[in-house]
Amino acid sequence: VGAGMVLRDLLNSEIVPTTRLQTIFRQRDKSPIIYAASDVNFGTIPPLDKFNQAKSWMDVGECAMLEASSPEMTAKSIVELVKSMKKENVDLNQQVMVLAPQKEGAAGVHNLNKLLQPIFNPKNSKQQEIVSGSVVYRIGDRVIQLKNRYDTVPPVMNGETGRVIAVDEQKQMVKISWEGGAIVDYYPGYFEQIMHSFCITCHKSQGSEFQYVIFPLLMSNYIMLTRQLLYTTMTRAQGTFIAVGQPEALKIAVTTDKPAKRFTGLMALLISPIDELTKTFSNLGKVRGVASTKPSKVTVASRLHERGLTATPGQMTTIGTIALQLYEDKYGHRPSKQLEQVGKFRFKTYHYETAAVELIDSAIDLVMRDE
Incomplete structure (x- = not known):
């Protein structure tokens, strides 16, 4: 029920033994x-x-x-x-x-x-x-x-x-x-x-x-x-x-036909030749090493801090709602939720990819300007 669709991808890859249940009990x-x-x-x-x-x-x-x-x-x-x-x-x-x-x-x-x-x-x-x-x-x-x-x-x-x-x-x-x-x-x-x-x-x-x-x-x-x-x-x-x-x-x-859609990329990895997988993960390691000094995720609170802005709790909530809607409209899914320390409080917030920072900025500009 979390991120990914591991069982679906394993079945569709046809690389693992499967049994189809056809009798209703x-x-x-x-x-x-x-x-x-x-x-x-x-x-x-x-x-x-x-x-x-x-x-x-x-x-x-x-x-x-x-x-x-x-x-x-x-x-x-x-x-x-x-x-x-x-x-x-x-x-x-x-x-x-x-x-x-x-x-x-x-x-x-x-x-x-x-x-x-x-x-x-x-x-x-x-x-x-x-x-x-x-x-x-x-x-x-x-x-x-x-x-x-x-x-x-x-x-x-x-x-x-x-x-x-x-x-x-x-x-x-x-x-x-x-x-x-x-x-x-x-x-x-x-x-x-x-x-x-x-x-x-x-x-x-x-x-x-x-x-x-x-x-x-x-x-x-x-x-x-x-x-x-x-x-x-x-x-x-x-x-x-x-x-x-x-x-x-x-x-x-x-x-209304709305099956769950999660574009995981796992099946492509499962059916890839070993040498291609080795190359892929090697490249990922290099990218991760280069980017290690810069956060790979951004939140509403961290972005406000980077821009030197202070928002009230109500403004934070509004910015978060707008940013989430913009993200869902563009990518068709929600970003991951992870723990974040904001002041003396620690709670789960949405963590956006750095590529989506422009969406957070748009939400910040809209709310802060209106205020």
Whole structure:
């Protein structure tokens, strides 16, 4: 998930032994999900079973769409759908996952988690709770880790799911049992590393599977709606996939083909003769030796320093936003993020190639001149 596409380049180079997986194990044989996902892959709108009332979910097929006219109505319909599933004795915590394209909005991850918590894990009168911002944690809550944590045994990885097993209101502590085996206490200052996982982003779900998958599908998420996102989300479902939202958004998702593009150059190196590779790396070593006295990367902060300019934090943010947009427009990807020391603070910032310094200068000139 980081820079490069190593596995793709290795496969395309055809220099390593490969095995093609052709048997589907997640869904049952001839599952409608398989055919619908295949349609999406080839740019064809799948024939999802349409229905208009959440309580009718059992009367439609395994690949369906509950129509809703707006984000607010979509969120309400998802809540009603989950309630209806619970009435039919579906084990929500073990079998149901809501996957959303974005975190914000009425039908985004944050709001849906708030709406779904009372259904997935109703509060009882004796239950202790911890309030962190606008989020309430109680025993039994399903949660997900948002960043790698190496200070636990075993480490808790980004995307790992777990369950709240204890709460101490006096100590403001939440104890979580993670699927990887770690049992970890979380105190204020660490709560930003976790969130509820009744609903998670489609991106976080990659590699996982659930018996029932519910997917808010709305025009308000059009920037995120792609064939690849829809295919990934549909194929997380083992038994039933239900999209909730607007049919026109389904069309947008299917017809928008945006595969990940990373121009790595690795495949060309993999298939190059040994003598050419030796020459290439020899030249790289020489270039690196010559350039060692001059930084190969430049940041907004370092460029301002070189030019003898002082910018406020707000100006720095604006300059960085403009420079990043200029860079993406020109190169089609983002620069790398690395740690940088700015004053007494140390945090990750974008590091641009020196060839892109003119873009940073343009952003600096625009912001500083306007100020």
